[in-house]
Amino acid sequence: MGWSLFEWLLLWVLCRLLIAEEIGVCDTQSCIKDFSSRTRGLREGPNRPYCVHLKHYMKCVQEQSKACHGNILFHGIKISVETLMVNNRCEQILAQEGHDGVDGEEEDAYPVSPLPEDPCGYKGPGLNPAHCGLFGDPHLKIFNGTFMTCRVKGAWPMLSSSHLAIQVTNEAVAPDFKATATTKVTVLIKSNPTCGPAKTYEASSESLPKAFIDGTTFSGHDLSHPFANVTESESGRHVLIRIKSINTVVSIRKIGNYLSVAVTMPEEIIETMSDTMQLCINGCPISEQLSEAIH
Structure with a gap:
């Protein structure tokens, strides 16, 4: 005898509860609030106290990986905090005394590092990254969180x-x-005199x-402290372009014969x-929208 509709619904609810219990709730905001509270009044930049808390922040975000696996905001925050770690040279700073910055170390235990502040590092707080993405045929998520499907044939800024x-070119x-x-993506990082x-x-x-059009992989005085750089995350399928001075990451993926692009800023x-x-x-523009915007 087959199951009734009620029995199938009950089974579905139980499965959802079990999955929720196993995976947990995606809660990146608690990591952001904790980091913001810990670093309030603290000098930002490549110094040990800031890096200790930045390492705690990164660990908190990484612990959300399972629960937040399909959350686009989580992946943007993860890239953002990893970029802050690189831009502030935190791994090198924390390694100077053999500590990794996640075992209960407090900021008062360390003096401010004598390392000079990076003139090309990001000077803002960077706690609230926003995300924009263009993917599929094509679906667009803009920085304010609105989703829409657009035609936008040809080249568009x-x-x-x-x-x-960043300019994208789309074909039918x-x-x-x-x-x-999307069949073409052009990224122009503008010059910085310093x-x-x-x-x-x-x-x-x-x-x-896996390189800029001139064959180089970075812009800046040396590879260890690039102003901007391109790295290959997956050969022939995924690249990341980072611009340190504005704490921005551009992610480009090749999926079949088409491209997707995402920006975290x-x-x-x-x-x-x-x-x-x-x-x-x-x-x-409204004339290019194929369906109503979804919020």
């Missing part, structure tokens, strides 16, 4: 600021189809390079941008 510009997925997909020259990265449906940087036509800021 995804982001344009005094530090960084099939003849007579309104839906498009930190390094401009760099351009180009990805296409045929190629996802501090909210305080976004607030300084002009309100011009940028997909990440304003979304696509």
